[in-house]
Amino acid sequence: MLIYIIKRIFLAVLIVCVAMLLLLSAIHLVPGDPAGVALGPRATPEMREAFRVRMGLDQPFIIQYVKFLANVVTGDLGVDVWSNKPVSSIIGAQVPHTLRLTLLGLGWAVIVGIPLGCWSSIRPNSWIDRIVGLISVSAIAVPSFIIAVYSLLLFTVTLRWFPAIGAGDKGDPWDQFMHLVLPSFAIGLGWVGYLARLVRASMLETMGENHIRMARAYGLPTAKITYVYALKLAILPTVALLGVGVGGLLSGAVFAEIVFARPGIGKLVYDAVMTRNYPIVMGGVLVTTILYAASTLISDLITAALDPRVRENL
Amino acid sequence: MEAKKSFSDSSDFRRESRFSNLVQLVKNPLGLIGLIIVIAIVSSAICADWIAPYDYKAFDIKARLSGPTWDHLLGTDNLGRDTLSRSLYGGRVALSVALISVSLSLVIGLFLGMLAGYGPRRLDSLLVLIFDSIRAFPTIMFALAVITIVGPSLNTVIAVVVITTVPGYARIARTQTLALKHTEFILAERSLGAKPIRVMFSHIVPNVIAPLLILASMDIPVVITIEAGLSFLGLGVKPPTASWGSILNLGYSFIRDTPWMVIAGGVPLILTTLGFTFLGEALRDVFDPKLKKD
Amino acid sequence: MSNFNNVPVIDISNLSVDFQTQRGDVRALRNVDLTIPHNKTVGVVGESGCGKSTLINSILRLLASNASITSGSIRFLDTNILEMTDPELNDLRGQKISMVFQDPMTALNPVITVGKQMTDILFRDSHSRNAKREKARDMLQMVGIPDAEDRMNDYPHQFSGGMRQRICIAMALMMNPALLIADEPTTALDVTLEAQVIHLLQELKNSFQCSILFVSHNLGLIAELCDEVVVMYAGEVVEQGGVFDLFHSPAHPYTQRLLECDPARIEKSTDELPTISGRVPDLIELPPGCIFSPRCVSKFEPCSTQPPPEFVVNEHHKVRCFLSQNG
Numbered sequence: 001m002l003i004y005i006i007k008r009i010f011l012a013v014l015i016v017c018v019a020m021l022l023l024l025s026a027i028h029l030v031p032g033d034p035a036g037v038a039l040g041p042r043a044t045p046e047m048r049e050a051f052r053v054r055m056g057l058d059q060p061f062i063i064q065y066v067k068f069l070a071n072v073v074t075g076d077l078g079v080d081v082w083s084n085k086p087v088s089s090i091i092g093a094q095v096p097h098t099l100r101l102t103l104l105g106l107g108w109a110v111i112v113g114i115p116l117g118c119w120s121s122i123r124p125n126s127w128i129d130r131i132v133g134l135i136s137v138s139a140i141a142v143p144s145f146i147i148a149v150y151s152l153l154l155f156t157v158t159l160r161w162f163p164a165i166g167a168g169d170k171g172d173p174w175d176q177f178m179h180l181v182l183p184s185f186a187i188g189l190g191w192v193g194y195l196a197r198l199v200r201a202s203m204l205e206t207m208g209e210n211h212i213r214m215a216r217a218y219g220l221p222t223a224k225i226t227y228v229y230a231l232k233l234a235i236l237p238t239v240a241l242l243g244v245g246v247g248g249l250l251s252g253a254v255f256a257e258i259v260f261a262r263p264g265i266g267k268l269v270y271d272a273v274m275t276r277n278y279p280i281v282m283g284g285v286l287v288t289t290i291l292y293a294a295s296t297l298i299s300d301l302i303t304a305a306l307d308p309r310v311r312e313n314l
Numbered sequence: 315m316e317a318k319k320s321f322s323d324s325s326d327f328r329r330e331s332r333f334s335n336l337v338q339l340v341k342n343p344l345g346l347i348g349l350i351i352v353i354a355i356v357s358s359a360i361c362a363d364w365i366a367p368y369d370y371k372a373f374d375i376k377a378r379l380s381g382p383t384w385d386h387l388l389g390t391d392n393l394g395r396d397t398l399s400r401s402l403y404g405g406r407v408a409l410s411v412a413l414i415s416v417s418l419s420l421v422i423g424l425f426l427g428m429l430a431g432y433g434p435r436r437l438d439s440l441l442v443l444i445f446d447s448i449r450a451f452p453t454i455m456f457a458l459a460v461i462t463i464v465g466p467s468l469n470t471v472i473a474v475v476v477i478t479t480v481p482g483y484a485r486i487a488r489t490q491t492l493a494l495k496h497t498e499f500i501l502a503e504r505s506l507g508a509k510p511i512r513v514m515f516s517h518i519v520p521n522v523i524a525p526l527l528i529l530a531s532m533d534i535p536v537v538i539t540i541e542a543g544l545s546f547l548g549l550g551v552k553p554p555t556a557s558w559g560s561i562l563n564l565g566y567s568f569i570r571d572t573p574w575m576v577i578a579g580g581v582p583l584i585l586t587t588l589g590f591t592f593l594g595e596a597l598r599d600v601f602d603p604k605l606k607k608d
Numbered sequence: 609m610s611n612f613n614n615v616p617v618i619d620i621s622n623l624s625v626d627f628q629t630q631r632g633d634v635r636a637l638r639n640v641d642l643t644i645p646h647n648k649t650v651g652v653v654g655e656s657g658c659g660k661s662t663l664i665n666s667i668l669r670l671l672a673s674n675a676s677i678t679s680g681s682i683r684f685l686d687t688n689i690l691e692m693t694d695p696e697l698n699d700l701r702g703q704k705i706s707m708v709f710q711d712p713m714t715a716l717n718p719v720i721t722v723g724k725q726m727t728d729i730l731f732r733d734s735h736s737r738n739a740k741r742e743k744a745r746d747m748l749q750m751v752g753i754p755d756a757e758d759r760m761n762d763y764p765h766q767f768s769g770g771m772r773q774r775i776c777i778a779m780a781l782m783m784n785p786a787l788l789i790a791d792e793p794t795t796a797l798d799v800t801l802e803a804q805v806i807h808l809l810q811e812l813k814n815s816f817q818c819s820i821l822f823v824s825h826n827l828g829l830i831a832e833l834c835d836e837v838v839v840m841y842a843g844e845v846v847e848q849g850g851v852f853d854l855f856h857s858p859a860h861p862y863t864q865r866l867l868e869c870d871p872a873r874i875e876k877s878t879d880e881l882p883t884i885s886g887r888v889p890d891l892i893e894l895p896p897g898c899i900f901s902p903r904c905v906s907k908f909e910p911c912s913t914q915p916p917p918e919f920v921v922n923e924h925h926k927v928r929c930f931l932s933q934n935g
Contacts, residue, residue: 018447023456026477027463134344141591143539145546146580149566153573210714217668217709218729218779219701232719251454255543259566269455270547273462285459288452308763309718 001311005301012297019289020072021065023282028061077283082275087283091265095287098264101187101256102249104180108188109195109245114238116192117199122226124204132196139193145255148186152259155182165261183260187252191245195238202234236307243299247292338600345596351589355582359405368396397578400556405582407545407557411468412537415475416530422476423483424526428514430484431491442488445481453478457544466549474544475537482533483526490522524601532594535587542583558583615685617787617819618644618667623680625662625671632892636662637843640680641918644787649813649820651834651851653827653866657888659843660823664789667821668705669697685786702729706780707789711796712772716764722748722775723760729782747778751808770801777808781816789821794829806833827870831855836924839863842888842899849925859919859927862900898929906931 059067071077077087120132155161162182163175170176206212207230215225254266261267269284271277304310339345358365430441448456457474464470491514494500500517544550545559546566553560558579565575625637637659644650652660665671667682669689682689684700692700709715717725726744733740741760748756751774764772773793780788790809794802806829813820813833824830830837831851838848839860847860858864865884886903889895895902897912904911910930919932 014443015447015450018443019450022444022447023451023459026460137344137591137595138588141535141587142584143543143587145543146562146584149562149569149576150580153569153576157569157573210709210711211717213670214707214709214715214776215717216670217701217707219698219703220728220731221698224728224731229717229720233717236719247452250452254452254454254458255546258547266454269458273458273549276462278462281459281462285451285455288455289450292452293450307719308721309765 001304004304008297008300012293016286016289016293017069020068020286023285024065024068025061028064072286077286078279080280081277087279090280091268091283091287094263094265094268095291097262098250098253098257098266098288099291101180101184101253101262101264102246104184105188105249105252106191106242106245108185109191110242113192113195114199114235116196118203118226118231120196121200121203121207124200129200132200136193136196139189140197142190144187144190144252145259147189148183148256148259151182151186166263179260179262183253183256183262186259187249187256190252191248194241194245198238198241199234202237203230206230206234236303239299239306240303241299243292243296246295246299250288250292339596342596342599344592345600348589348592348594348596351585352593355405355586355589356409358402359409365402368399395554397561397575400561401558401578401582403556404558404561404579405586407468407551407555408538408541408583408586411472411475411541412534415472415479415537416533418472418476419479419533420483420526420530423480424487424519424522426480427484427487427522428491428518431488431495432510432514432518438488441484445484448478448481451478453540454543457540458549461544461549466544466552468551471541471544471550475540479533479537482529486525486529487522490525491518494518494521528594528598528601531590531597534594535590538583538586538590616643616645616683617685618642618821619681619683620663620667621681621683623663623666623682624678625659625666626676626678627672628674628676629892634891635843635894636675636891637666640840640843640845642838642845642848644819644821645836647817647819648835649822649833651830651837652821652823652840653825653830653837654840655825655888657842658840660840661791662843663840664707664791664821664823667789668701668707699732702785703732703783704785705787705789706783706785707791708773708776708780708793710792712769712776713796715776716772718764721761721763722767726760726775726779726782729779743782744778747782748775750781750812751775751778753778769797770804773797773801773805774808777805777812781812781818784816785818787819787821789823791823792825793822794826795824802829809833827855827867839866843891844899844928846900846929847925847927849921849927853922853925857921859921859925859932860900860929861904861906861931865905 075088077091079086080090116132116136120126120129123129156163163179166179203226207226212225212230215229220229250266253264254270256262257264257266258270265284265288269281272280272284340349426441430438456478457471460474461470464473494517500513503513503517541550542557542559542562545557546563548560548563550559551557561575561579562583565572565577565579569576620640620642623637623640623642624635627634627636640659640663642650642652642663652663654660662671662675665675666677667689669692671677677690680690684704687696689697689700716722720728723741723744726747727737727740730740730743735743745756745760748760753759753771753774759767764775767775773796777793793809794805797805809820809822810833820833822830822834834851836848837851837854839846839854839862841862847854847858847863854863855867858867862884865882869882869884884903889899889902895912897910897914898904898907898916901907901911908930910916916928916930918926918928920926921932
């Protein structure tokens with residue numbers, strides 16, 4: 001098990017490094033000039049040159065990359081172009097907001113999606129199953145930012161049930177929660193659909209297996225068969241997918257933060273794109289990529305820990 | 315001559331089975347609904363020049379931010395532009411971005427996947443590592459990073475979409491190629507000295523194209539969503555070009571004045587993603603019963 | 609309870625089961641009569657697809673949803689299983705009738721410990737957890753699992769195939785059932801393990817006063833283990849009788865051919881294994897006469913026009929074949 005964990009962590013780190021290498025080389029290869037883009041058309045050649053030196057863009061590509069990695073390891077993500085504050089502390093301040101939003105979105109998906117999937121797998125092809133199926137497909141298909149805009153229109157502008165913008169009063173957890181409800185719902189809805197479909201499919205597969213027939217032949221209560229014997233096994237692929245879900249939710253969070261004017265990495269990076277604040281954008285992409293890699297890592301490890309066939313053999 | 319004959323036989327057979335597949339597709343109620351929506355959206359996008367009541371960039375300053383009227387069925391935006399006309403032209407943008415990027419992804423993914431599956435093992439591992447790394451980015455974050463450097467434009471959107479969706483196609487093409495590589499008919503062909511290129515194009519491509527097309531049909535709504543999303547953020551089409559995303563963006567800014575712009579930009583987008591998703595699912599059920607098993 | 613000793617544990621009469629399919633109704637079982645007396649082991653033998661599994665699933669009422677029982681009754685002691693309510697059925701399953709499945713590799717839940725799966729069967733008992741665990745441990749020891757105490761905390765994949773089948777047998781006997789159904793319990797095992805499991809069943813049969821319904825296509829195992837044999841072909845019982853009687857003087861041509869085809873009984877060395885020519889008939893469109901007549905080498909006048917009734921060879925030996933018409 002320990003070797004597996006180490007291997008898996010190593011793989012996650014490798015993926016993040018290669019991903020950043022790809023991003024940096026893409027930036028290096030495209031015809032655009034980061035300095036020109038960042039400083040705008042009115043910048044003089046001297047200003048651009050100074051910018052390149054300051055950002056380390058004048059050095060060979062490999063040196064840039066190695067330096068970048070070395071800085072990342074020490075927690076140094078460079079400085080903000082405009083305010084000269086360290087990028088790591090600017091981003092660090094926003095991480096909890098995004099994390100809270102993403103995890104609550106994931107919470108919706110788990111709390112609503114898994115029971116829905118179970119429920120529709122109990123009577124496959126019944127009208128309940130068909131309706132749940134239709135809702136799931138629709139929830140997956142409709143873009144999350146539309147859900148965000150429409151829920152803002154309906155629940156905030158028209159009905160005034162929920163507060164409009166921001167993250168809520170700092171000292172008031174209830175106010176903060178009310179500010180989280182709509183955005184987390186908007187980004188989580190698609191994953192409600194995904195999880196419902198996934199749980200349904202793997203429950204149906206499990207219910208057809210021999211050991212479930214055996215549990216039935218022993219007259220075990222139906223509820224015990226469904227929610228213990230089958231679900232314990234059928235939940236494994238779902239848990240494995242939750243990490244990937246976090247990636248989707250992080251993308252959704254960008255929109256939710258912008259639509260609901262919430263603080264967070266998404267809003268920060270978006271504003272940085274608008275002001276061509278290159279270090280903030282790179283730092284934001286790096287941090288979200290690390291968050292994503294960490295969540296897939298965690299969900300893989302949880303899956304391995306939950307499955308005795310994997311756990312006991314490692 | 316013999317070979318030619320058998321080929322035409324098999325194509326006859328294919329045509330027949332395609333027809334029955336179409337019947338099966340239409341029999342599935344969601345597939346039928348999806349097909350109708352898709353046909354409606356595609357034809358309205360193609361015919362936008364004739365059916366749009368106004369030019370999409372024509373101002374009507376007197377009727378700014380109006381709700382639905384007989385003159386403007388879906389109201390107007392802050393510059394008095396007719397929202398219905400802009401929506402119709404927005405469909406054009408959404409569909410052409412989707413078509414271009416999905417075709418590019420399919421071709422590039424097919425090529426890279428076959429290369430990984432057929433080529434030397436080192437190249438395979440390298441390509442797989444790159445594909446995995448591309449999937450490691452949250453899509454929108456990657457798009458924001460690229461846009462910061464390259465600047466926002468429709469071409470950037472297409473490039474971002476292609477880069478992030480290619481791994482999906484490549485993965486399928488690679489697995490299929492690996493599976494086919496060791497089947498007897500390809501081993502026989504190779505032992506007779508057939509060149510890899512020939513084997514790839516005459517045997518592997520026909521076998522991997524079906525699952526790739528299914529993936530492509532299911533990717534169309536995803537691509538439309540990304541384009542609309544980036545245009546919504548103001549990072550896609552440049553004004554005055556209309557896109558569902560940019561209509562939504564304007565609508566969002568004036569959401570307290572009028573709900574109509576948000577509705578006119580969002581409803582076609584929702585309908586289109588639903589239509590393509592229903593159609594894609596039905597296609598998958600018909601052509602790839604293995605995947606249907608859930 | 610003692611007055612039940614004369615009543616058979618299972619008495620199936622005139623049982624017919626259909627499966628609804630897109631092509632039409634598959635008549636999987638037709639007019640099956642079968643009794644399992646107290647403390648006796650009854651073997652059911654037949655080719656795959658002859659209705660063995662449908663028979664077992666009918667007894668436990670675990671048929672697939674497209675199956676319907678069109679006629680007959682299955683009596684367990686004095687009650688008709690086919691008229692039981694769901695709570696009554698759940699009482700029957702596992703408690704009075706239990707089952708050992710064909711493939712021990714898939715019969716146990718992979719994510720629940722063996723001990724937990726065993727004690728879960730005792731969910732009807734009000735005993736303490738520890739008492740249940742002790743019982744499970746004793747059962748595991750009895751079927752020959754070493755270190756039973758420790759191994760209760762292991763998961764199924766940590767046991768070999770033979771060990772898993774032993775665990776399944778232990779589970780089946782946990783509730784001291786009146787009837788144990790063994791559905792080809794050794795087919796998935798290799799020959800040495802097969803011998804061990806059969807030996808175990810023989811021992812348990814003596815110590816646990818229960819009847820066994822042993823389903824197999826292996827005639828050797830049936831001869832070794834069973835008191836009575838039922839031969840099934842294409843959804844019908846074609847012959848039944850005492851093991852000795854039936855194996856030494858088979859009356860039905862199908863049974864005769866089956867015995868000739870058993871590799872263990874072939875004495876001369878030959879280049880070709882004997883087979884029964886032809887295929888099991890389509891059970892949607894049944895032939896009008898004897899179900900075996902299309903493949904039968906000794907068919908004559910009435911065989912292809914009317915179904916043969918049951919003829920009595922001797923008190924325990926019955927056969928459905930016109931050849932036995934004259935006794």
